[in-house]
Amino acid sequence: MTILDKIIIDKKREVELKKSIIPVSQLENSVLFGSKTISLSKNLRNSTSGIIAEHKRRSPSKTIINQNFTVEEVVKGYENAGVCGISVLTDSKYFGGSLDDLLLARASVNVSLLRKEFIIDEYQIVEAKAHGADVILLIAAVLTKQEIKHLSEFAQSLAMEVLLEVHNREELQKSIMPSLDMIGVNNRNLKTFEVSLDFSKELVAYIPNDFVKVSESGISSIEAIKELRPYGYQGFLIGENFMKTDNAGQAASSFISKFSI
Template identity: 85%
Template sequence: MNILDTIITDKKREVELKKSIIPVSQLENTALFGNRTISLSKLLRNGNSGIIAEHKRRSPSKAVINQGFTVEEVVKGYESAGVCGISVLTDSKYFGGSLDDLLLARASVNVPLLRKEFIVDEYQILEAKAHGADVILLIAAVLTRSEIKQLSEFAQSLALEVLLEVHSKEELDKSILTSLDMIGVNNRNLKTFEVSLDFSKELAEHIPAQFVKVSESGISTTKAIKELKPYGYQGFLIGENFMKTENAGASAKEFINALNFKS
């Protein structure tokens, strides 16, 4: 069993335990559940940087990235830097995140927030809405076409946007649905952790124009973004590159300034 399979097995067990303690009605009655969401896809289409910066403490491949920042410090720094959106890891066991991180991010900034999670159940989408998310992530590698359809339609019924992550043409082909807003190509193979921008380049022409194209992982230079823009990418998800520095917000600002200067 690879790391992704292990994570999904643990996640399904975790969701069932949460369901036994916190009923759906409790999530639907939270203060944030009725809030209007902010469109990440519109900002990526019309924004300057296209950067989706990530709050990420650690990962299975890199262990600890940075435990020193508070969520508020990171996300306010990102907002000040001019990012289009912020991705917040909420998985605890493997990434050191939590739903509280999402809640604190929502209380701190007014930019679109993506709940970065291994979503396998509608319950997690309700959690995302209840904790202030604007966007959810669905990972094609761990979901069937019918599951992607069910989960994406449910998310959109709650006014949440959907970023669908793929890593191969097979995953893309099974996943193209009108209930998606953005399609992200993960440059890191979740099974082997191999990283290459070629994944984004090779899949670009197969992604229909109606979806915002997002390139994820392995982006550490402005040169990489300049390479990807001719392929139609408007969003670029960057996590470790900022989080591993002494000041994530300042690092993001320097990166975006350099990007705008060179564009």
């Protein structure tokens, strides 16, 4: 059994437990539920850097990355740096995140927020909306084509955007549909955790230009982005590279400033 398999088993239990405690109607009454969506796809299309910065305390592969920052410090630093959007990890067991992190991020900044989560149920999308997210992540590796269709259409019915994550051509081909806004290629193999930009380069030819193309994981230099831009990528999700420093916002600012040099 892979780490991903374990995460999904735990996630199903977690969602069922939450459903029994907090009804959808309560989430829909959230102050944030009716808030206007800040478009990440539009920001990426109009950006010179295309950076989506991530708030990430730890991961199964790296254990602790950084537990010293407050959410407010990180996201405000990212906003000041001029990022296109901010990804907030909300999985607790494996990544040390929470929905409170998302709520604090929304209270702190006025940029597009992505709920980075293993979404398997529309309940989690309602949660995301109620806690201030503009975008949800769907991972093709853990969803069927019908599930991707149902969940992405449900998200769009709430005026949210959808970033679909793929790892190979098979996942991509089953997933392409009009209810997606962005398609992200994860450069990390979720089974082996090996990282290579070749994943992004190989798959881009099969992604229609209707979607904003995003490269995820393993991006730690301007050179990597310059290498991927000619392939049509407009978004670049960076987490550990900023979070492992003493000042994530400052690291993002320094990184983005190099685009104007």
